[in-house]
Amino acid sequence: MEIPVRVRSPALATVAAGLLLMACAPSAAPGATSAPAKTQGPVHLTAAVQSDPAVLSDTIRQLGQGIAGLDQLQFMVNSGTAGVDDQGELHPLMSEAVPSTENGLWVVLPDGRMETTWRIREGAQWHDGQPLTAADLLFTANLGQDKQLAIFGDPVYEQIQNIREIDSRTLTVAWKRPYIKADFLFVTRPNLPVPKHLLERPYLDDKMSIPALPYWHEDFVGTGPFKVRQFVRSSHVSLVANDLYALGRPKVDEIDVRFIPSSTTLEANLLAGAVDLVLGRSLSLEQALVVRDQWQAGHVETGDFSQVMVLYTQFINPSPAIIGDVQFRRALLHAIDRQQLADSLQAGLAPIAHSFLNPGEPDYRAVQDATVRYEYDPRLAAEMLGNLGYLRAADGAWKEPAGQPLSLEIRTTQGDDLQEKLMFAAADQWQRLGIRTDSILVSPQQ
Secondary structure, eight states: OBOOEEEEOGGGTTTHHHHHHTTTOTTOOBTBOOOOOOOSSOOEEEEEESSOOSOSOTTSHHHHTTOTTHHHHHHHHOOOSEEEOTTSOEEESSBSOOOOTTTTSEEEOTTSOEEEEEEBOTTOBOTTSOBOOHHHHHHHHHHHHOTTOGGGOOGGGGGEEEEEEEETTEEEEEESSOOTTGGGTTTSTTOSOOOHHHHHHHHHHHGGGGGGSGGGTTTOOOSSSEEEEEEETTTEEEEEEOTTOTTOOOSOOEEEEEEOOOHHHHHHHHHTTOOSEEOSSOSOHHHHHHHHHHOTTOEEEEOOOBOSOOOOOOOSSOSSGGGGOHHHHHHHHHTOOHHHHHHHHSTTOSOOOOSSSOTTSHHHHHHGGGOOOOOOOHHHHHHHHHHTTOEEOTTSOEEOTTSOBOEEEEEEETTOHHHHHHHHHHHHHHHHHTOEEEEEEEOTTO
């Protein structure tokens, strides 16, 4: 499992979670955390992202995807119809309710088609005071469906039959077939709402110019708890509280988010007290441990995020052919001491990944009892290799019945320190079992 790192000062202990979703409004949906009551003067925070975002929305996929911290930053300035809490659950933001079969807003028809309905919350509006309407959501969908603007495209629209504006605050989406994440439309990238009243005219006049508009950075207008006061490229963005936010004014008055692509510079800013909070993925685990031990003014949080060590087996003409045998692959897993890897490479902070699902996800709890676990057991691994017809030589090496050594090739991408360490560690453990391995680093160009 990979360990994500979040760093912040103790004063932010009750603030940070809310900043990531809905800025701690007192009437916010479950999952937000309220900030301490303001005692005197404006509450000001200095945050940082380990990147240099050119836009404030990853709706523009080619400009926004993979930018560290941009997802948290964009949710601060733009709220969708709903928001996702730290348990993966949806809660209404700009809508009155999240569609479900229980509340009747998600209807599954006998032939498998579906309909989901969004009802916009009364009082929801853009930062410039214009109301958020169903027409805005429909315009957002039109951008995503426009084949000439692939930069906004989303495959989800292939599942949609039509979208109907029922009234100024109500929109119904007709789906061609069952789709489990139909309630995520207008919730996450790249379908967060965009203002029709600001972008429709440029779209009609010259649609190809849309991605280059200053709207996406210094002129950004969203629906979120914070408004853009200043955007300085390669430097920072200054945000101020949105007094008219539909869920209530944020408890934090001002946030300056600095763009610091260098992890060493970010580390230095934290230790110097120049940054209170880091948004998104940031420091490496090694750097985070240094900050944890030296940063007296703050603390470091870690949590389960995603699997690091994923073995992608080559099933097309595998070499050796035995790789296609599930019992052979099971033997390989039993030969890897993943707990040792977690302890040595992740400072003991990462659990073993027994499933591709994150243990923090609701879906994981539903399947954890049925998940097959491949515990470290080199004796069992050797027994399974023997049952597959391999013979063990006097030096401990495994050979095929014809006498050739059992040999495997293992690859990973060059430049990712953790991935490289994991590859060599796994190769070493297989070699200790008696399997010859050839470890290859693949260049990013390849």
